[in-house]
Amino acid sequence: MIFFEQLGKFFLLLTKVFAKPEKYRIYYKQTLREIESLGINSFGIVVIVSVFVGAVITIQTNYNIENPLLPSYLVGVTVRDSLLLEFSSTMVALILAGKIGSSISSEIGTMRVSEQIDALEIMGVNSASFLILPKIIAAVFFFPILSLLSMFVGIFGGYLICVIADVVPPSDYIYGIQYAFYPHYISYAITKVVFYAFIIVTVSSFHGYYASGGALEVGRSSTKAVVHSSILVLLANLVLTKLILS
Amino acid sequence: MIEVKNVSKRFGDTIVLDNVSVNFEQGKTNLIIGQSGSGKTVLLKSIVGLHDIDEGEIWFSHRHFNALGFKERKEIRKEIGMLFQGAALFDSSTVEQNVMFPLDMFTDKSYEEKLERVNFCLKRVNIENSNGLFPAELSGGMKKRVGIARAIALNPMYLFCDEPNSGLDPKTGILIDNLIKEITEEYNITTIVNTHDMNSVVEIGDKVIFIYAGAKLWEGTKEEIMHTENKELNDFVFATSLAQKLKKQ
Ligand SMILES: Nc1ncnc2c1ncn2[C@@H]1O[C@H](COP(=O)(O)OP(=O)(O)OP(=O)(O)O)[C@@H](O)[C@H]1O
Ligand SMILES: [Mg+2]
Numbered sequence: 001m002i003f004f005e006q007l008g009k010f011f012l013l014l015t016k017v018f019a020k021p022e023k024y025r026i027y028y029k030q031t032l033r034e035i036e037s038l039g040i041n042s043f044g045i046v047v048i049v050s051v052f053v054g055a056v057i058t059i060q061t062n063y064n065i066e067n068p069l070l071p072s073y074l075v076g077v078t079v080r081d082s083l084l085l086e087f088s089s090t091m092v093a094l095i096l097a098g099k100i101g102s103s104i105s106s107e108i109g110t111m112r113v114s115e116q117i118d119a120l121e122i123m124g125v126n127s128a129s130f131l132i133l134p135k136i137i138a139a140v141f142f143f144p145i146l147s148l149l150s151m152f153v154g155i156f157g158g159y160l161i162c163v164i165a166d167v168v169p170p171s172d173y174i175y176g177i178q179y180a181f182y183p184h185y186i187s188y189a190i191t192k193v194v195f196y197a198f199i200i201v202t203v204s205s206f207h208g209y210y211a212s213g214g215a216l217e218v219g220r221s222s223t224k225a226v227v228h229s230s231i232l233v234l235l236a237n238l239v240l241t242k243l244i245l246s
Numbered sequence: 247m248i249e250v251k252n253v254s255k256r257f258g259d260t261i262v263l264d265n266v267s268v269n270f271e272q273g274k275t276n277l278i279i280g281q282s283g284s285g286k287t288v289l290l291k292s293i294v295g296l297h298d299i300d301e302g303e304i305w306f307s308h309r310h311f312n313a314l315g316f317k318e319r320k321e322i323r324k325e326i327g328m329l330f331q332g333a334a335l336f337d338s339s340t341v342e343q344n345v346m347f348p349l350d351m352f353t354d355k356s357y358e359e360k361l362e363r364v365n366f367c368l369k370r371v372n373i374e375n376s377n378g379l380f381p382a383e384l385s386g387g388m389k390k391r392v393g394i395a396r397a398i399a400l401n402p403m404y405l406f407c408d409e410p411n412s413g414l415d416p417k418t419g420i421l422i423d424n425l426i427k428e429i430t431e432e433y434n435i436t437t438i439v440n441t442h443d444m445n446s447v448v449e450i451g452d453k454v455i456f457i458y459a460g461a462k463l464w465e466g467t468k469e470e471i472m473h474t475e476n477k478e479l480n481d482f483v484f485a486t487s488l489a490q491k492l493k494k495q
Contacts (some may be wrong), residue, residue: 026350115334118296123348124323 010206017136018126030134038100038135038201039142041057044147049095050088050150054157062167072168077175079158081185088150088235089189093196096143097229101204104135105225108208109218117209128135132205136198143197144190151186192240203229213214247272248293253302255292255460256284262288263299264461273434274333275427275450279441279480280457286440287331289457290406293308293438294326295319306404324352326396331440333389335381335396338467341368342377345396352400371425381385387418394422398429405430405437417443423450444483447471456482 021027061078108131111117120127155177162170204225211221248270255263264283270276278286291297293304295311304311306322314322335344345367349360368374371391381389390410397405407426411419423439427450430437439446447454451468458478466474471483484490 023351110337114337115330115332116336118291119330119334119336121296121327122323122326122328123351124320124326125351126320221379 004061009210010202013128013132013206013209014202016126017132017205019126019129021133022125027130027134030130031137034134034138035142037103038138039146042096042099042146044077045095045099046092046150047153050083050092050154051157051160052078053087053091054083054154055161057087057154058158058161058167058173059165062243064093071172073172073176073179075168076158076173077179078176079173080155080177083151083154084185084189087195088147088154089192090233092147092150093143093193093200093233094230096146096196097200097204097233098226100114100139101200101225101229102222104201104204105211105222106218108132108205108210110208111142112209112211113214113218128209132202132209135201135205139197140194143193147189147193148186151189188244191244192237195236195240199232199236200229203232247307248438249303249305250289250293251303251305253289253299255288255297258375262460263292264459266302266457266460266462268455268462268465270436270438271453272436272439273431274452276436276438277429277441277447277451277454278438279447279454279458279482281442282463284457285330285440285460286457287408288460290408290438290440294323294328294406300438309427324400325403327402327405327409328408329390329393329397329405331412333381333393335384335389335392337381340377340378341373341381341384342391344381344392345399348396348400363399364395365445367399368392369428370398371395373422387414387422390414390422391425394425394429401433403435405435407437407439409440409442411441411443411446419443419445420449426450444486444489447483458482 057079058075059129061075062072065074108117111131117127117131120130158177159170159173162168162173204222207221207225207228208218211218250266250268250270252261253266254261266289279288280286284455288297292299295304299312301385303313306325309318309322311319336347339347342361342364345364346360349355349363353360355363364377365374368377371394372460373388373391373395373417376384376388381392384392394407394410405426410422410426414422425448426437426439430433439450441447447468451471454466454471456464456476456479464474464476464479471479474480474483484493
């Protein structure tokens with residue numbers, strides 16, 4: 001019962017969010033601000049995680065296929081496909097759900113419990129749209145960029161470990177990452193990421209927007225935001241993978 | 247003028263407002279007094295539509311506010327300025343950006359014109375040279391004053407203040423009270439102030455209503471309140487030992 005009530009509330013909030021903006025110029029400014037706080041500020045974590053994961057997949061794949069019959073460029077192929085198909089979309093989204101989801105929901109939740117949202121409403125501002133829409137736009141545009149970044153950096157991480165630790169000959173690795181390359185893997189990843197961005201921002205905003213009480217509840221709502229958006233990202237992954245790849 | 251007619255509000259099974267009717271007059275400082283938890287904040291928020299009421303009507307200058315749709319309500323809200331109990335300044339914006347926000351949102355003025363208005367409002371509440379500070383860097387009294395400056399930035403027709411001087415020293419409290427009264431008279435605003443401070447009542451109460459457990463028990467002027475026969479109000483007014491001593495004399 002509670003589930004359906006929450007679901008109803010969620011979609012009601014979305015209809016408020018997608019109302020016509022009062023003033024485009026201000027929304028534009030807000031969106032730029034969100035691109036900075038949600039997108040650009042996540043560069044670091046995406047780069048670090050992707051470099052390491054790219055390197056680790058390279059080592060592990062090489063370890064697993066140590067068979068003279070298998071050519072060593074297969075390592076490059078595997079690294080590329082793992083990153084493109086799953087890691088740089090879904091895993092990066094899960095990392096971002098933790099970073100961005102909690103920050104969105106605690107920001108909006110704090111505004112709720114300190115009556116800042118009421119203050120917006122009183123002025124005649126559509127608070128849901130004003131606070132959430134710029135975040136959605138920023139994330140939907142910027143998550144794909146982060147995902148592409150993760151692909152490049154991850155593949156580079158694999159190359160780096162080849163050079164440093166002599167896992168497979170770097171030239172074989174380079175050959176491998178170009179071998180049997182399907183460009184639609186990238187569009188597949190980007191499509192998924194756009195959905196993930198929408199899920200993470202709206203679910204986290206929802207939990208913040210309906211926070212009540214004090215600091216404790218704001219903390220709880222941001223935990224819920226991370227958990228729920230992560231689960232929904234995984235569910236969406238399943239559904240989208242089935243839809244797109246079959 | 248704001249008319250409240252037979253308004254009731256429940257949270258679950260608890261009745262928080264019980265059939266409240268009152269007229270708040272233009273150009274006057276109308277006070278809502280009552281002890282903590284009596285329903286003052288809920289009444290104020292119900293009037294401006296932050297709480298949906300269960301029964302009754304609310305009229306803003308002959309416009310039936312709670313019967314209007316979202317869009318029409320928004321038009322009336324642009325005529326409302328409100329100071330919240332905790333000031334509710336935007337944390338991530340400076341003092342200047344806070345006061346400028348309503349101007350950004352609802353006017354097409356140039357930055358210079360807006361800045362001029364912002365500085366005028368800030369000067370009006372005796373805050374100068376603090377434009378670049380963030381709310382976290384302000385004292386409680388300064389926050390309230392910036393809250394008032396933001397509330398009056400768009401020249402409101404209705405001003406709501408929820409406990410403008412709670413948590414302040416008596417002197418600063420009186421300063422803020424007088425500021426509200428001055429603004430009210432200067433711009434002929436309909437002002438409603440929540441308070442449980444008898445100082446405010448004596449200083450600025452043009453019209454006073456007394457809320458007790460969600461019901462309106464009494465209304466009158468600050469002069470009449472001293473001679474009331476109503477027991478609950480008497481207890482409230484003369485709650486402090488100082489007041490009791492003065493009364494005995
Ligand atoms: N959102 C809410 N949900 C449930 N009950 C509430 C809510 N807001 C207020 N109440 C209840 O309504 C009653 C009146 O609260 P209100 O905040 O109006 O008191 P108040 O007169 O403003 O007190 P104070 O002077 O301390 O600010 C209280 O008993 C409170 O518990
Ligand atoms: Mg209150």
